[in-house]
Amino acid sequence: MSFASTHPFAVGKFRITPLSRCHGSDQHTALLSIKSGQGSQTHDRVYTFKPEFKTQDCALMYAAAQGRNWLVNPASLA
Numbered sequence: 001m002s003f004a005s006t007h008p009f010a011v012g013k014f015r016i017t018p019l020s021r022c023h024g025s026d027q028h029t030a031l032l033s034i035k036s037g038q039g040s041q042t043h044d045r046v047y048t049f050k051p052e053f054k055t056q057d058c059a060l061m062y063a064a065a066q067g068r069n070w071l072v073n074p075a076s077l078a
Helices: 056-072
Strands: 002-005 009-011 014-022 028-036 043-053
Touching: 014 043, 014 056, 028 056, 043 056
Parallel strands: none
Antiparallel strands: 002 014, 009 014, 014 028, 028 043
């Protein structure tokens, strides 16, 4: 099992990092890390999404879209 990440982006106090996890040659899971705070006060939430993707790029694009959606509507991942 391997992980891949795209470039994280920051908005306000949040750092959004789209991730993907590979489960084989054509099975990729999208993950999203939402980090806030600094030092010992850092809080990181990691979300795993249900759909499986055939490529790493598709999983990363889906995770990035979910991160942008969360910025507009934080209750969307509640």
